[in-house]
Amino acid sequence: MIYELGKQLNMQLECYEIKEKEGLPLYLSLRDLYHVHGNGVDFLLIELPSGTDFKVSKLEKQLGLYQSHFKMNAAFSINNISRYQRDAMVQKGVPFVSLPKQIYLPFLGVMLQNYFRDNPILQVDKFTPISQALFLMLAYSKKEARFSKSDAAKKLGVTNTTITRASKQLKAIGVLQEEFVGTSVFIKRTLSGAEYFELGKPYLINPIQKTVYIKEGEYLDFPASGELALSNLTMLNPPPIRILATWKDIVLSNRFIEVDPQLERESDYVCLEKWKYSPMLFAKNGNVDPISLYCILREEKDERVEMELERMLEEIKWR
DSSP states (O other): OHHHHHHHHTSOOEEEEOOOOTTSOHHHHTSOEEEEEETTEEEEEEEOOTTOOOOHHHHHHHHHHHHHHHTSEEEEEOSOOOHHHHHHHHHHTOOEEETTTEEEETTTEEEEOSOOOSSOOOOOSSOOHHHHHHHHHHHTSOTTOOEEHHHHHHHHTOOHHHHHHHHHHHHHTTSEEEEEETTEEEEEESSOHHHHHHHHGGGOOOOEEEEEEEEOOOOTTSOBOHHHHHHHHSSOOOOSSEEEEEETTOOOOTTOOBOOGGGSOGGGEEEEEEESSOGGGTOBTTBOOHHHHHHHHTTOOOHHHHHHHHHHHHTOOOO
């Protein structure tokens, strides 16, 4: 790539990969970084993985963090860029390279042409429910574990076509890779557990579709969720109302009587969350899984909950 860039700018460029990234936020350090020198100019080239959340305002802020940390100009290397994205980057003054036709390096050289590839990259804003379920399946598996798409579909209770769509989302953000063995396609995660989680964190969704309140009873098949689950996993005091979770497509039998919480005592009813994917897939020891629990409680403003939620994440034994 550096040879091609130098050729387009008609200059000799030297480059070496930067391995020392200490002090950078984790999500910035996961990218490949290169120190480029040429024509008396040094700059940092940041390789954006395919499917990166392409919001120019975010990239502009990240650019400032990179420049402040490395004390030099910086630019993004983008595999494929649309006309709209290019114009937005130029308008904001964010340097970038998208070879072979788009080079915007105000400190070195500019070459912009009205040529754009026909195949746009998949843009990922947030996970779909099944994409998140697939993300969780890989998160709780060993790094070297791989699954055929048919096995993943069976485990999550969906079709092969649905898994293919979900895997495209994960592949687009750089957390999943595919391996082809004969006619079978296997999927596996690309990073260790903590790095994998950090890279996927911006795309996580709240799994709750709907919340209902039902008369108190013995609901042993439903895992604890919300603050109840967090209290089971940390030092947080349990809430006054039991909070349980089930899948939205589960049909509740007649023994589940829905009530109005404003007309009942707290001890007489249960809060039941209906999820967009089955919480039973990843529940353990009677609690929903910690990543889904994080998605539910991360907007909570109670400092006690925030502190215990962070503690819970720190105690996850990633594999």
